[in-house]
Amino acid sequence: MFRTFLSLRYLRARKTNWIGMAGIFVAVAALVLILSIMAGFLAEHRRTLRGNLADFVIQPRYTQSVRLPNGDLIDADHDVGAMIDLIESHPKVVSAAPQLQWYGLFVPDGAKSAMERPMQDAIQLVELIGVDVEAETGTSDFAESLTREYSPKPPDGRIYSSVERVDDAEDPFAPLERSGRRTSRPGRPIIVGEQLAYLWSLRKGQEVSIITATFDDGGSLNEDAPANSRFEIVGSFRSKDNEMDQRRVYMDRAELRDFLQDSRGWSAVIVKLEDYERDKLQVREELWTQLNEAGFLGAPGDNPNEFRTWEDFRATLLAAIENEKSLMGIMLSLVLVVAGFTVFALLSMMVTEKRRDIGILTALGATSWGVMVLFLLIGLWEAVIGSALGAAVGVLGAMKIDAIERWLSSTFGFQIFNRDIYLFDHIPSEVMPIEVAKIVLGAVVSTLIFAAIPAWRASRLDPVDALRHE
Amino acid sequence: MSSEEPLFTTPDPSEPPRVPSTSGNAGGVSSPLTSSGIRRSFEVGERRLEVLHGVDMELRPGERLALMGTSGAGKTTLLNILGLLDRPTEGKVHVEGVDAWSLSPAKRAELRNRRIGFVFQFYHLLPELTALENAILPAMILFKGSEFRRRREEFEGKAHDMLVRFGLSTRLGHRPGQLSGGEQQRVAIARALLLDPPILIADEPTGNLDRGTGEKVLEILLDEQKERDVSLLLVTHDERLAKRCERVLFMEDGLIQADSSAPMPT
Numbered sequence: 014m015f016r017t018f019l020s021l022r023y024l025r026a027r028k029t030n031w032i033g034m035a036g037i038f039v040a041v042a043a044l045v046l047i048l049s050i051m052a053g054f055l056a057e058h059r060r061t062l063r064g065n066l067a068d069f070v071i072q073p074r075y076t077q078s079v080r081l082p083n084g085d086l087i088d089a090d091h092d093v094g095a096m097i098d099l100i101e102s103h104p105k106v107v108s109a110a111p112q113l114q115w116y117g118l119f120v121p122d123g124a125k126s127a128m129e130r131p132m133q134d135a136i137q138l139v140e141l142i143g144v145d146v147e148a149e150t151g152t153s154d155f156a157e158s159l160t161r162e163y164s165p166k167p168p169d170g171r172i173y174s175s176v177e178r179v180d181d182a183e184d185p186f187a188p189l190e191r192s193g194r195r196t197s198r199p200g201r202p203i204i205v206g207e208q209l210a211y212l213w214s215l216r217k218g219q220e221v222s223i224i225t226a227t228f229d230d231g232g233s234l235n236e237d238a239p240a241n242s243r244f245e246i247v248g249s250f251r252s253k254d255n256e257m258d259q260r261r262v263y264m265d266r267a268e269l270r271d272f273l274q275d276s277r278g279w280s281a282v283i284v285k286l287e288d289y290e291r292d293k294l295q296v297r298e299e300l301w302t303q304l305n306e307a308g309f310l311g312a313p314g315d316n317p318n319e320f321r322t323w324e325d326f327r328a329t330l331l332a333a334i335e336n337e338k339s340l341m342g343i344m345l346s347l348v349l350v351v352a353g354f355t356v357f358a359l360l361s362m363m364v365t366e367k368r369r370d371i372g373i374l375t376a377l378g379a380t381s382w383g384v385m386v387l388f389l390l391i392g393l394w395e396a397v398i399g400s401a402l403g404a405a406v407g408v409l410g411a412m413k414i415d416a417i418e419r420w421l422s423s424t425f426g427f428q429i430f431n432r433d434i435y436l437f438d439h440i441p442s443e444v445m446p447i448e449v450a451k452i453v454l455g456a457v458v459s460t461l462i463f464a465a466i467p468a469w470r471a472s473r474l475d476p477v478d479a480l481r482h483e
Numbered sequence: 484m485s486s487e488e489p490l491f492t493t494p495d496p497s498e499p500p501r502v503p504s505t506s507g508n509a510g511g512v513s514s515p516l517t518s519s520g521i522r523r524s525f526e527v528g529e530r531r532l533e534v535l536h537g538v539d540m541e542l543r544p545g546e547r548l549a550l551m552g553t554s555g556a557g558k559t560t561l562l563n564i565l566g567l568l569d570r571p572t573e574g575k576v577h578v579e580g581v582d583a584w585s586l587s588p589a590k591r592a593e594l595r596n597r598r599i600g601f602v603f604q605f606y607h608l609l610p611e612l613t614a615l616e617n618a619i620l621p622a623m624i625l626f627k628g629s630e631f632r633r634r635r636e637e638f639e640g641k642a643h644d645m646l647v648r649f650g651l652s653t654r655l656g657h658r659p660g661q662l663s664g665g666e667q668q669r670v671a672i673a674r675a676l677l678l679d680p681p682i683l684i685a686d687e688p689t690g691n692l693d694r695g696t697g698e699k700v701l702e703i704l705l706d707e708q709k710e711r712d713v714s715l716l717l718v719t720h721d722e723r724l725a726k727r728c729e730r731v732l733f734m735e736d737g738l739i740q741a742d743s744s745a746p747m748p749t
Contacts, residue, residue, distance in 0.1 A: 014631035015623035019609075026611040373607045376568055377674075378596020378624045380589050477569045480607065 015374070016383060020390035023363070030395060033359045036352030037399030037456055038406070044345045044452045045407025045444075050414060051338040052448070053441030058334055061437075064254030065261070066323035067110075067153040067283030069297065071100075073310055074319055093279045096309050100284055103300055105292050110148035111279040113266050115141045117225035119209070137209065139223065139262045143269030146185060152285040155263070158250040159185055164207060164258075177217045179204060179248030186265040189218055189247055200243035201268050206258035207251040219246050223262070227273045235274070242272055293322055349456055352399075353463035356392055360467040364388060364474075371471055372479025385472035392464025393457070400456040404449050411442040514577070515598075515682045515714045516542040516565060521574035523560050534560045536737040537574065542682065545712045547705070549725040552734030558718050559686065561734070565716065566684050567595050579681065596625050600675030600713075602704065604687040606667040608659040608674075614666075615655045618642035618673040625678065638677065645673040649703050665696035672704055676711070683708060683715045689724065701727070 024030050073096075093111045100109040119137040150156040159182045179185040186202040200220050209215065221244050227235045244264075252258055270278045284300070286292055301313040301320050310319050317325070324331060364371070371384055379387075410417065418430050418440055430440050518540050524533040534557045542548050552558050563569035565576055567583050576583045578594055586594065601607075608617045622638040623631060646655055649669040659667050668688060675683060688704060689697030705727060708715045717728060725731045731743035 014626055014628045015620065017628060018623060019611075022611050369607065370609050373609060374620075374624065375592075376566065376595065376601050376603075376607075377621050378592050378594075380592040382589075383592075383624070475569075477563045480568070480603070 015379065016387045016390055019374075020387055020394060023367075024391055024394050027363065029359055030363070030391065033352065033356035033392075033460075034395040034399040036355045037349070037396055037460060038403040040345070040348040040352045041400040041403025041452055041456050042407040042410065043348060043403075044342070045404055045449055046410045046414070047341055047345055048338065048448055048452070049407070049411035049442045049444045050440065051334075051341055052445055053411075053443040055331075055334050055338060056443050057437060057441035059331065061253040061255075062327045062330060063154075063323050064252030064257035065153050065155050065158055065250075066254075066257075066326060068286045068289045068293070068323060069284035069300070070281055070321050070323065070326070071284065071300075071304070071310070072281045072319055072321075074316055093282065096282060096304070096307075099303060099307055099309070100282065100300060103296065103303070105287050105296050106300070107285045107287055108148065108151040109282050109284045110145060110152040111266065112149075112281045112283055113141075113143035113269050113273075113275065113278060114280045115143075115225060115269065115273055115275075117141050117223040117262075119213075119262070120222040120224060137212070138260065139209070140260050141223070141225070141262050141264060141269055143264050143266035145266050146183075149283075152283050154252065155250070156182060158252045159204070159248065161251045161253070164251060164253075177248060178250075185248060185263075186268070187247070189245065200245035201264065201272060202247040203244045204248050204250055204263040205246055206261050207249050208255055208259035209262075210246075210249045212259065215246055215249075217246055217248060220244065221246065225273070227275070289322075297322065346455070349459055352456075353459045356395055356460050357463040357466060360388060360392060360464055361470070363391070364467045364471040367471075368474060368479045371474050372476040375474075375476035376480065381472040384474075385468045388468035388471045389461065389464050392460050392468070395464075396457040396460035399460075400453045403456070404453050408444050408449060411444050414442050415439045514541050515544060515579055516716065517577045518561075518565060518571075519575050519577075521561065521564055521571045521576070523557075523564060523569070524572050533572075534737050535564075535571070538734075538737070538739055540732060540739055542714045542716050543730075544681075544714055546730060547708060547715045547717065547728040549728035549731040550716060550718045550734060551720060551722075551725050551731055553720070556734040557737040558734055562684060562686055562716075562718050566599060566601060567591050593625075596621055597678055598680050598682055600678075600680040600683045602668070602671050602675050602683065602685040602688045604690040606659070606664070606671045606691075608667055608670055610659050613656050613658060614646060614651060614662065614670045615639065615642055617659070617670050618646060618677060620674060621677045642673055642677055645676065646670065649673060663696070664692050665700055668692065668700045669703060672700070672707065676707055676713075679711065681713060683713045684718075685715065686718045687720075688717070689721070690719070 097109045097111065100106055117139055119139045144155060146155075159179055180189070181187060185204055188199050188202055203221075203223075205215060215221070222241060223244055224241050226240055250258070250261075250263065252261070264272075266278070269275075286296055297320065298313065301310060304310040304320075305312050313320075374384060374387075375381070422428050422430075518538055521535050521538040522533065523535040524531050526532075538557075538561055540561075550558055550561070560569065564571045567576065567578070570584055575585075578598055581594070583591055583594055608614075609620065612620070619635075619638045619642045622634070625631075626634065643655065646652070646669070649672065651666060651669055654662060654666055659670070662670065668691075672688075683704075685704065689701055692700060701724065704715075707713070715728075717724065719725055732739050733741040733743075
């Protein structure tokens with residue numbers, strides 16, 4: 014009983030112990046706060062980096078004649094419907110949609126003015142994505158991106174433009190209705206990303222050119238096919254992924270096929286799962302095997318680019334943020350180690366100061382184990398109280414970080430978090446209870462390890478020495 | 484450790500002759516505290532310094548025994564060994580017939596806790612605790628949390644009664660720093676008696692007090708001893724104190740040289 018009683022009494026009576034507690038408090042609060050913000054960034058990046066990518070993107074490298082389970086022999090190259098049927102027959106797949114993807118050079122007002130632009134990225138490479146609106150809507154976030162609110166502020170050097178969203182999200186590629194007279198045939202309807210629109214000050218209804226190369230069925234450059242066509246901007250989208258919003262240009266798949274004079278008409282199949290996070294590995298494995306057996310794809314793993322998850326497209330960046338988070342955790346754990354050293358130093362001091370008390374306790378019948386536990390308990394209380402308060406403040410801070418940052422910025426007159434850099438309109442944070450528990454546990458364990466040394470020393474004190482005359 | 488073995492069987496004939504302190508009956512069940520053949524040496528640099536050369540003594544039930552001697556005679560060393568704080572290099576200490584130094588450290592600690600009460604020259608109270616809390620410290624050490632909480636009132640009542648009887652009724656909540664030397668020593672006496680130990684060891688209990696205060700503290704100590712029929716071992720170099728005891732042992736050069744149960748030297 015004396016251990017609990019005395020340890021609490023010593024803790025209360027000796028204010029120096031509070032320094033150790035304060036150290037643990039700061040370390041735990043910082044760890045919880047920073048790791049929550051990093052987790053928030055990671056989650057936010059996962060949301061934004063994904064943009065309009067579907068769960069899976071399947072891009073067969075080459076295809077040949079395929080024998081379906083029912084015995085029919087089909088030309089896989091041209092019959093994407095059979096492949097989609099096969100994918101959609103998987104119970105954990107919600108839907109699949111074909112896409113036709115190609116590349117082009119984007120020329121807004123004719124090549125002449127493009128060359129006059131001083132910006133280095135005056136020539137813009139774009140991805141032409143041909144989609145079937147109905148199938149695409151259920152499979153990727155394409156439809157959402159058409160109606161999403163505008164990004165908070167365009168990055169430095171770019172100006173707002175009057176580009177608007179499409180007239181009808183249900184039928185986004187419908188040609189714009191015009192009241193005025195019109196001399197020429199309208200260009201093919203395209204939907205451009207918001208960042209591209211900002212970059213080039215694009216307007217809805219503006220005509221632009223896209224230059225591309227096409228190939229004939231034999232795979233060689235098709236010199237006769239039209240590779241330069243006029244397009245009309247019918248609206249914009251915001252996928253939230255900056256790069257995608259600058260590079261993607263959506264078209265109706267049939268229109269793109271017509272423009273490219275592509276006989277195949279598709280290049281990828283995108284897939285949406287019921288629960289991507291839960292099932293991704295299993296379904297990928299199963300689908301790949303099935304598609305391989307049917308002859309649509311090579312063997313699983315042979316060519317990783319044939320079957321990718323959306324994360325594969327963003328692997329480097331996601332890994333970088335994850336890595337940054339781990340590094341931050343390690344660095345902040347050093348703060349915890351420093352706090353542990355403080356506890357060690359203060360407890361060592363206390364053991365020296367309390368030699369006489371230790372001798373008295375021994376004379377009164379305390380065992381050396383009891384003395385050790387007494388000092389360990391002092392460390393334990395410091396760790397428990399410090400880390401509990403730290404966790405509470407850290408969690409609260411993480412939840413209110415945006416308001417706190419705004420208040421700090423307005424009070425001290427400088428911007429701490431530049432919302433333009435990440436195009437986030439708030440500081441993201443995500444409190445993960447298990448992470449918090451791990452931090453608290455780590456703080457308690459490391460403090461106890463540091464407290465163990467002085468506690469052990471206390472238990473080895475010779476009571477006769479300790480009681481020697483003052 | 485070597486001292487746990489019965490190293491000592493017969494007196495070393497090379498030792499100087501000594502007055503046998505008592506029957507020397509080690510392990511006698513009737514004696515609360517006996518020692519036989521206690522030797523204690525310390526390593527000082529390269530040299531080995533023997534402070535006690537084989538001390539036999541017995542504290543009889545209910546008696547007041549004074550241990551006298553010049554400084555450096557080995558009184559404190561002997562006291563630490565008898566109080567189970569210091570392990571003798573050779574010899575045995577029996578507490579109520581139990582060979583204390585052959586026990587496990589935990590058992591020995593319990594023996595110190597329940598069977599021996601200490602009163603030190605410098606009071607040795609814990610500065611962070613109040614007078615009352617200091618007095619119930621032995622019970623806190625003895626009992627685990629739940630048991631102590633159950634019996635806390637009992638011990639507090641007991642300590643409270645003692646402190647009131649010792650004239651500290653208004654000082655119960657005071658810290659040692661707020662108490663005079665005499666008051667602190669009275670708290671220490673209450674602490675020593677809390678668990679009703681059969682043995683009380685007092686090391687110069689009035690040595691740090693002025694004469695008047697010392698008298699009062701001594702009165703309290705002796706009254707309680709008589710009333711409770713506790714065996715008191717009183718270390719002092721004050722003859723007036725020794726005269727209040729029934730028996731006096733004189734120590735010199737690490738040996739007990741005289742026992743007043745033999746005719747007192749005048």
